[in-house]
Amino acid sequence: MPKYTAFKVAGYYLYFTMACTIECMHVHASDTKLTESGSAKLFVKPDGDTxxxxxxxxxxSDMNKIRKYIKLNYITMFEMWSKYSMHGYYGENK
Known part of the structure; x- marks a missing residue:
């Protein structure tokens, strides 16, 4: 399961699953098990907004920290996403 970072952001792992790659780019945030159950889900726009x-x-409070992190790092995160998915950012026609 690909993680966007090797460390936690605001106490949460930011990741996606291989099943996620059929959708446009998004980020799951979970503090424990890296599963979709109980995790937050944020779709990422072409400008890094979520x-x-x-x-x-x-x-x-933690969601705001996560959103700020994504906004600052969305290009690098998208590069990882693109290794596994042909789908782009939220709202793009691909």
Whole structure:
């Protein structure tokens, strides 16, 4: 399961599963098990902004930290995503 970082951001791993690659780029955030169950899900736009479609167990304060991290690092994160998926950012027609 690919992680976007080897470390936790605001106490959460940021990752995606191979099943995720059929959708546009998004990030799951989980503090324990790296599964979709209970995780937050954020779709990433071409400018690095995010749309939270599932909050999971992530507090609002931690979600803001995660969103800021993604905004600052979305290009590098997209490079990893692109190794596994032909789909682009949220809202792009590909």
């Amino acid at each position: 749309i939270v479609t599932r909050q999971g167990t992530v507090s609002e």
